[in-house]
Structures are given as structure tokens and as C-alpha cells.
Amino acid sequence: MIPFSPPYIDDDIIKEVADTLQSGWITTGPKTKLLEEEIAAYCTVEKALAVNSATSAMMLVLHWFGITRGDEVIVPAYTYCATALAAMHIGAKPVMVDVGDDFNIDPEKIKAAITAKTKAIITVDFGGWPCDYEKIYALLKSADVKSKFTASNEKQQQLGRIMIMSDAAHALGAVYNNLPVGKCADITIFSLHAVKNVTSAEGGVIAFNMPAPFSNEAIYSTMRLWSLNGQTKDAFTKSAAGGWEYDIVYPGFKMNMPDVLAAMGLAQFRAYKKNLLAERKRVFDFYNEAFALHEWAILPPFKKTGSGSSYHLYPLRIKDINEEKRNAVIERIAAKGVAVNVHFKPLPMLTIFKEAGYRMADYPAAYKMYCNEISLPVYPQLNNDTCKIVADAVCKAVDAVALK
Structure with a gap:
């Protein structure tokens, strides 16, 4: 068996966790503090906050911005459910927008979704490929879109426009226009879930990049306090001799990341910077070279001068194939002992969103991408011989199904 996405665990990771x-x-x-500092430095932002999941991180940021019942948050129709659920959990309505041929939200289609109720847009860097932040910022800063924005609190008034929060769950290590992802949106959320490029088993990190006159240091301090039940001292500080006394100054949440998980993430992140990201690119490039020989293969459109993927996914698309045949291809690949996946079922196909009135027919590009997409294994442990086994299994499966 070739698994789809096993975690990378070496002696350094085991030693770091054991040390904790x-x-x-x-x-x-x-x-946890050290992990925050290293990710902030890597993203060239002043502060980053580690929490227990990327979903919690998105909820915390939206809550901080004062988004609540009656507000709207724009999300792509092609993403994992957590992107939309984060808005729903705080009472807001997710407003879905179709995607372009790079799997990311289509900037040209955002404008029609904006209303006076729109408070934020959650972009998603699909598979580790950054959205077109330049186009999205230009749209949100345009006079006609800014004129629609209605601030409900001091923070929203201070920003004076719709906030951009990047769901960069896949994109730690990606680059957009020569800037690291983390430095591209107002606030960026990374996931450290078990299947991500860097994992702490479970976890998320918030990178703060709010423009002046916001203080990102102050925002970090506020959200850190809110992630610890609104408690003025964390447990580590309270444990110091004579340091027991504390106060609760906000009805906060329990979203903090523990050191035992941060230790795993810390060692992973150091290895990622050193060679794991480069190894993911090697696997990605191997697939590109192998599938470029086949007319039926639509390669991931992850190329642009000044930008680069984190190579979290290899989303191969098969030309002129429908959902049923795509599933038949997957079955044949699995029969060869190769685990593949599909990213993602568009949100309107999921029961919770169908029951809320979202219709897949309104997002034709998302469905078109989904019905012929297969995500192939991408991780450092795959050597070139194993990559060849994967590629051969895919090619034989496609040939067998397409020739029927």
C-alpha cells in the first residue's frame, strides 16, 4: 500500500516531543511561544498565534472583527466545509462564489456577491497555490465596493473595508508575488492538522498582517487572552512561585495549543524549511513530467513568475471525463494499492448546505473542477520509484476507463 498522506516523523521530532x-x-x-515566533519570522510578520485548530482560528478572527448574526462572509464554493462553518459558528451567513481554473476563488465573480452586509471574505489557497490577492485587494479597495461597506464597530470602521482573511490551511511555505503567504492577506490562517505539510497532530496558527493604524502586537495579545478563556495569566505564568492570582476579563474560548503538540510542530517546521518543502516539490515535479506526456491530463496550473506553491496537493484533472468515470478510475488505482483522494466535494453538494438552500447549479466551474479531479499522494517519504508506481497506476486506470 502507498498511503495518501502519512505524517513525517523522524528522530528530531521524537526528541523534541520527548523533551517536552x-x-x-x-x-x-x-x-508554543517558540513555534509562534518561528512561523512569524518565516512569514515576515510581527506576530503569530498558535491555537488548537485552523477552524478555531478562523472563528476567533471573525469574532474579533465583530462579525455576528445578520452579517455575510464570502467564501469559495470549492473548499473544505470548515471555511464556511467558521462563519456559521459565529452566526454569520456564508455567501459562496465560484472558482477559476486554478481552483481558487474567482476575483471577477466576487463583486456580484458583495452587499451592505458583507464584512469579510475568506480566500482559500487551494492545494498550496495562492489566490490572486492583488486583484482581490484592488476590488475591495475600489470606491464603489468601499461605498457599500457598513461598519458595525470601531475595528470595522478603522479598516474601512471588507477584511480579507486567508484560509491558508494548505499554503504554509507558498509565495505570492515574492511575498510569503502570511504576508498577503490582512490575517492568514494556517492548519497544522495531521495531513498538512507541517503538523502538530492538531493545531492552527494565525499570522497577523493588519494595516496601520492597527497594532498587530495588540491584536495578538487580545486574541491570545480570548483563546485562554479571557484569563489574564496563562497556566505557565500562574505556575511561577507566587503567581497564582489572575482575573477573567472577557468571556473567551478554550482554543490554546499545548506545548506537547507545539513541540511536534516546531521540529516539523524546522525540517520543512530545511528540506521537506523541497522534497514535496520534487514529487510534484515528477508527476508533472510524467503526466505531461498524456493528452488526457490537465496538470495543476500552479505556475506564475514570483509565486510558488507549497505543494500540499497534486490535483490532477482528467480531460473529458465525468464524475462517474472519475470514481471508476479511483477504484482501479486503489486496486493497485495506491491511495488517492478528491479535493473537494464543493460545499453545495454537502447535505448541510443543500438543506440551507445552496444549489450546485449556481457554481458550474466548481462542479466542473470537482468531477474530473484526483489528488495524488505528495509527501517527502515518496521516492522516485514510488512516484512512478503511482503515476503508472493512474495512467493504466485512466486508459482502462476511458477506452470503455
Whole structure:
């Protein structure tokens, strides 16, 4: 069996986690702080906050911006459910927009979705490929779109426009117009879930890049406090001799990341910067070279001067094939012992959104991308011989199904 996305665990990761276990301190403390600092430096932002998941991170940011019942948050129709659920969890309505041929939200289609109720847009860097932030910012800063924006609180008034929050769950390590993802949107959310390029088993990181006159240091301090039940001292600080006294100054949440998970993420992130990202690119490039020989293959459109993917996914599309045949191809690949996946079922295909009135027919591009897409394994442990087994299994499956 060739699994789809096993975690990368080496001796350095085991040692870092063991060091935390032996330290006597396993919840939020120095390792979490160090992970925050290293990711902030990598993204060239002042501050980053580690929390228990990317979903929690998105909820926390939307709540901080004062988004609530009656507000609208624009999301792509082609994404994982958490993007929309984060808005729903705080009472807002997700407004879906179709995607372009790079799997990302289509900037040309955003404008029609904006109303006076729109408070934020959650972009998604699909598979690790950055959205066109330049076009999206130009749209949101245009006079006619800004004139529609209705601020409901001081933060929204201070920004004076719709906030851009990037769901960069796939995109740690990606680059857009020579800027690291994390430095492209107002606020960026990374996922450290078990299947991501860098994992802490479960976790998320918020990178703060709000424009002046906002203080990203102050925003970090506020959200850190809110992620710890609104408590003025974290457990590590309280544990110091004589440091027991604290106060609760906000009805916050329990969203903090513990050190035992941060230790895993820290060691992973150091290896990622050193060679794991480059190894993912090697696998991605191998597939590109192998499938470029076949007329039926639509390669991922992840090329642009000054920009680069994090190579989280290899979303191969098969020309002139429907959903039923795509599924038949997957079955044949699986029979060869190769695990593949599909990213994603567009949101309107899921029961919770269908029951809320969203219609797949309104998002034809998303459905077109979905029905012929197969995500192939991409991770550092795959050597070139294994990549060839994957590619051969895909080609034979496609040939067998397409010739029927």
C-alpha cells in the first residue's frame, strides 16, 4: 500500500516531543511561544498565534472583527466545509462564489456577491497555490465596493473595508508575488492538522498582517487572552512561585495549543524549511513530467513568475471525463494499492448546505473542477520509484476507463 498522506516523523521530532514530556510542562508554554515566533519570522510578520485548530482560528478572527448574526462572509464554493462553518459558528451567513481554473476563488465573480452586509471574505489557497490577492485587494479597495461597506464597530470602521482573511490551511511555505503567504492577506490562517505539510497532530496558527493604524502586537495579545478563556495569566505564568492570582476579563474560548503538540510542530517546521518543502516539490515535479506526456491530463496550473506553491496537493484533472468515470478510475488505482483522494466535494453538494438552500447549479466551474479531479499522494517519504508506481497506476486506470 502507498498511503495518501502519512505524517513525517523522524528522530528530531521524537526528541523534541520527548523533551517536552520530560520537562514537566506539557500545556501552553515556552514551546508554543517558540513555534509562534518561528512561523512569524518565516512569514515576515510581527506576530503569530498558535491555537488548537485552523477552524478555531478562523472563528476567533471573525469574532474579533465583530462579525455576528445578520452579517455575510464570502467564501469559495470549492473548499473544505470548515471555511464556511467558521462563519456559521459565529452566526454569520456564508455567501459562496465560484472558482477559476486554478481552483481558487474567482476575483471577477466576487463583486456580484458583495452587499451592505458583507464584512469579510475568506480566500482559500487551494492545494498550496495562492489566490490572486492583488486583484482581490484592488476590488475591495475600489470606491464603489468601499461605498457599500457598513461598519458595525470601531475595528470595522478603522479598516474601512471588507477584511480579507486567508484560509491558508494548505499554503504554509507558498509565495505570492515574492511575498510569503502570511504576508498577503490582512490575517492568514494556517492548519497544522495531521495531513498538512507541517503538523502538530492538531493545531492552527494565525499570522497577523493588519494595516496601520492597527497594532498587530495588540491584536495578538487580545486574541491570545480570548483563546485562554479571557484569563489574564496563562497556566505557565500562574505556575511561577507566587503567581497564582489572575482575573477573567472577557468571556473567551478554550482554543490554546499545548506545548506537547507545539513541540511536534516546531521540529516539523524546522525540517520543512530545511528540506521537506523541497522534497514535496520534487514529487510534484515528477508527476508533472510524467503526466505531461498524456493528452488526457490537465496538470495543476500552479505556475506564475514570483509565486510558488507549497505543494500540499497534486490535483490532477482528467480531460473529458465525468464524475462517474472519475470514481471508476479511483477504484482501479486503489486496486493497485495506491491511495488517492478528491479535493473537494464543493460545499453545495454537502447535505448541510443543500438543506440551507445552496444549489450546485449556481457554481458550474466548481462542479466542473470537482468531477474530473484526483489528488495524488505528495509527501517527502515518496521516492522516485514510488512516484512512478503511482503515476503508472493512474495512467493504466485512466486508459482502462476511458477506452470503455
